[in-house]
Amino acid sequence: MIFTVLISVLTIAQAKAGTPPLPAMDPQIARSRIAEAIADDGTLAGRIETLVDVVERCEDPALVSVAQYNLGTTMIALAQDEPERLDDAVAYFRDADRTATQSKIKSKARFNLGHAYYQMAHRADADANQTQPSDLEGMVESLKVKIATLMDAAGAFRSVMEVDPTNAQAKGNVERVRREVKALQDQIEALEQMIEQQKEQQRQEQQQKQESADKLNELAMEQQKQAEETASNPPENAQEQEQQSQSQQELSEQTQNASEEVSGQQGTDEVLEKLKEAQEAQQRAQEAMEAGDQDQAAKEQEKAAQALQEAAQQMQEMADQGKEGDKGDQDKAEQDKQGDDTGEQGEPEDEANEEQGDEISEIAKELLDKERRERERRQAYRATGRPVKVEKDW
Numbered sequence: 001m002i003f004t005v006l007i008s009v010l011t012i013a014q015a016k017a018g019t020p021p022l023p024a025m026d027p028q029i030a031r032s033r034i035a036e037a038i039a040d041d042g043t044l045a046g047r048i049e050t051l052v053d054v055v056e057r058c059e060d061p062a063l064v065s066v067a068q069y070n071l072g073t074t075m076i077a078l079a080q081d082e083p084e085r086l087d088d089a090v091a092y093f094r095d096a097d098r099t100a101t102q103s104k105i106k107s108k109a110r111f112n113l114g115h116a117y118y119q120m121a122h123r124a125d126a127d128a129n130q131t132q133p134s135d136l137e138g139m140v141e142s143l144k145v146k147i148a149t150l151m152d153a154a155g156a157f158r159s160v161m162e163v164d165p166t167n168a169q170a171k172g173n174v175e176r177v178r179r180e181v182k183a184l185q186d187q188i189e190a191l192e193q194m195i196e197q198q199k200e201q202q203r204q205e206q207q208q209k210q211e212s213a214d215k216l217n218e219l220a221m222e223q224q225k226q227a228e229e230t231a232s233n234p235p236e237n238a239q240e241q242e243q244q245s246q247s248q249q250e251l252s253e254q255t256q257n258a259s260e261e262v263s264g265q266q267g268t269d270e271v272l273e274k275l276k277e278a279q280e281a282q283q284r285a286q287e288a289m290e291a292g293d294q295d296q297a298a299k300e301q302e303k304a305a306q307a308l309q310e311a312a313q314q315m316q317e318m319a320d321q322g323k324e325g326d327k328g329d330q331d332k333a334e335q336d337k338q339g340d341d342t343g344e345q346g347e348p349e350d351e352a353n354e355e356q357g358d359e360i361s362e363i364a365k366e367l368l369d370k371e372r373r374e375r376e377r378r379q380a381y382r383a384t385g386r387p388v389k390v391e392k393d394w
Contacts, residue, residue, distance in 0.1 A: 025057035034067055044074055065100035068092045069109050076116060083123040089116040107164040114156030114173060121149035136195045143188050150181050205265065206319055212262050213315035216275075219255055220308035223282075226251065227301035230285075234294040245289045248301070252282040255308065262311075267318060274311035278304045 025033075037050040051074070054067040072092035079085040093113035100106045154177040160170035226247060235241040259275040262268045285300035 022057055024059050025054060027058065027060045027063060030054045030058040030060065030063045030067070034063065034070065037067075038070060044078055047074055061099050062101045062105075065096045065102075065105050065109070068096035068099060069105055069112075072096060072109070072112055072116070076112070076119070079116075079119060079123070083120075086116050086120045086123060090120070103163045107160050107167065110156050110160045110163070111167070111170055114153045114160070114170070114177075117149055117153035117156055118173075118177065121146050121153060136191050136198070140188055140191050140195070143184050143191075147181050147184050147188075150177050150184070153177050154181070206323060208261075208265055209315055209319040212258065212265070213312050213319050215258055215261075216308055216312035216315055219251065219258060220305050220312055223251055223278075223301055223305035223308055227298050227305055230289075230294055230301055231298035241289065241292075245286060248282065248286050248289065248297075252279065252286065255279055255282060255304075262315070268315070271311045271314045271318075274307045274314065278307035278311065281307060 033050050033054050037047045048071060051067045051071045055064055055071070058064050058067070069092070072089045075085040075089035075092060079089065090113060093109045093116060096109035097106050097113065100109060154174050157170045157173040157177065160167050164170070230244065235244050255275065255278055259272060259279065262271050262275065281300045281304035285297045285304060288294075288297035288300060
């Protein structure tokens, strides 16, 4: 396609410069040029230049389709070092199929179109193997793109049998691609189950944070209430002083329990620091009460209430972030549902995958390893499905 665009640009430039268009190519010359290009052991660039010239100038559709077909096979050869050439190969094979007047050319163009799509589906394997096992959603998206391209390959191989029902190789390739798609669908199902497990765990963590935020807020309010009572209603006797100290002791124990619950949650280091400040202030408040210093006790209780309130706010912010993540997931799921297109023809029926693991990262790694092992089996396909040149029987 790059070369086609280049030729088009040159043609436009010539037209603008007043250069007359190139004359039509005589069919005999075109036939000779194609034969030379196919037999040429020189550079692929030279072959492409010759074949593009035929496509641009020859008016015989039979010869044009042969040139387009061989441009496609040349692009596949280049794709070994330049994977993006597969896009050009697909375009040329489609053009060859559309232009061809002979069933043999149509059959070969469709077969190699399937081959190009198959290679295109696997051209990003090296990059996919670098995917982090923790990026499960990225792996799923990558596999879905791969499946879509494999379905294009299966459709191309299936179309071969429309013009050549006896082509056993194309039929075998359809079944081979179908099995590979099924294996990828099973991987997607397993990954989606793990993603759902992750989301459920995140929902539970968000709920825990919300419950902790509510509890800390209640403790802050209760501590503030006690501080006000200590400042405005000092105890009149030993019994009232004991009750006041006991109330502060109970609140300190509740704060300790809340701190232990928070310590089991992720990302709560700053909250724990505030709770530590609150507990230290509560301890100083109790010591002041026992010493009969009500003013100092009230001040320390105020400090404890403030620290508890700040801890509650921090925990609430984390809980709210989890809610925003859930809303984003729901919005994305709704968009995917609205934009989902399941109209692929010939897609194999899905079956449930029973395999589940205990550790998400370990299962993800196993799936990546499985993909690497399956490459060896694909070598058999590449050995039998490689593009072939058209013999000179046209």
